[in-house]
Amino acid sequence: MAGLSKTLRGKKVVFVFGSLDLGGAERRGLLLADYLQKCTGAVVQVIGLNDTPGRLSSLCDQLGISWWGVRFHWGLRRRVTSFLRAVQAVRRGEPDIVLSYTRVPNLVCAWGKRWLGAKLLVWNQADEGLLLNGSFAFRVAAEAPDCFISNSMGGRAFLMETYGISPDKVNVVPNGVAMATPRLGRAEWRSQWDVALEVPVVGMVANLSVYKDHDTLVRAWGRVIAAGWKQPPVLVLAGRCDGTEQGLKALAHDLGISEQLKIIGAVDDVAGLLQALDLFVYSSRSEGVPNGVLEAMASGLAVVGTDIPGIREAVGPEGVAYLTPVGDCDAMADRIIELLREKAARQQVGQTLRERVEQSFSLEVMCRRSEDVIASAFRHYQRKD
Structure with a gap:
């Protein structure tokens, strides 16, 4: 979009994942993180709600992306302590923008939004509502993000139908694919x-x-x-x-x-x-x-x-x-x-x-479309402030 190309330059963008290992959502997020760092001038950081290094953190090292993990337990006895620890870890990155991926990071960042210090919170919906429901606690969380990115129409429909989220806040950005050169035949x-x-x-x-x-x-x-x-x-x-x-x-x-x-x-x-x-x-x-x-x-x-x-x-x-x-x-x-x-x-x-x-399902289209959504939302909420 015209006028958005410089919006993210110098902005601190923190990606929050459920662990430092690699799954589909983490792979998608890391591709976007690499693009934002290299092509928009954003300062990118990655946080995993697990302090055990894995394939995600190894790839961050290869790409020159800062990362850290935080001890986190979703069990009831340690949930509050873990929640506070996670919010503190995100706040440590002094983010302008927070992008959360998958159920637990989405909920944690949404519930803790007021303490994150970020101007923009983006909830990434990578499935059709797996393990989410219409309970009061989840509805409260869904009210917090400034915008949503879903990689499917099914995910978008779930967010709108279950939480009553306005259609103009839920953006569909299909996954993009870029295959690496095979190492073995x-x-x-x-x-x-x-x-x-x-x-x-x-x-x-x-x-x-x-x-x-x-x-x-x-x-x-x-x-x-x-x-x-x-x-x-x-x-x-x-x-x-x-x-x-x-x-x-x-x-x-x-x-x-x-x-x-x-x-x-x-x-x-x-x-x-x-x-x-x-x-x-x-x-x-x-x-x-x-x-x-x-x-x-x-x-x-x-x-x-x-x-x-x-x-x-x-x-x-x-x-x-x-x-x-x-x-x-x-x-x-x-x-x-x-x-x-x-x-x-x-x-x-x-x-x-x-x-x-x-x-x-082009990787370039996925990254450019994501950039447009994030930059547009960031400018919108800056004007509101």
């Missing part, structure tokens, strides 16, 4: 998994939490394997293990598919991993527009996913035929089997999705 990745090049491989890239519903995917995989194959396909699950992996391994053992399941943990070379797959799957119960799906699309992979608004937005009309009801392992298995057995159709869908992500 298809053959090298498959060698690590001990999987031959000709074996079909399906993968999901998402942290292993209950909300991603890997359980349904593993149950679907049991049905896929039972369909009969000359060379049984392999399922690869990549992402930070948050405690559900042992249950998934036990489930795979009970289903007799342990040899066809690879749980490989967090991965830095996502671009390389995606090139080693034949098909991408995403079983989440609640999302905005998930980075994992967009990255798979950018790699030219067909996507089987759950039929939720955020994934519908991602794949568009070209990909909805391969979306299945949440928790329906039979339907998911059917779509996987169909695409694995129809190579031409799979490749055509993948090419169509690649073109869609190039047109609609």
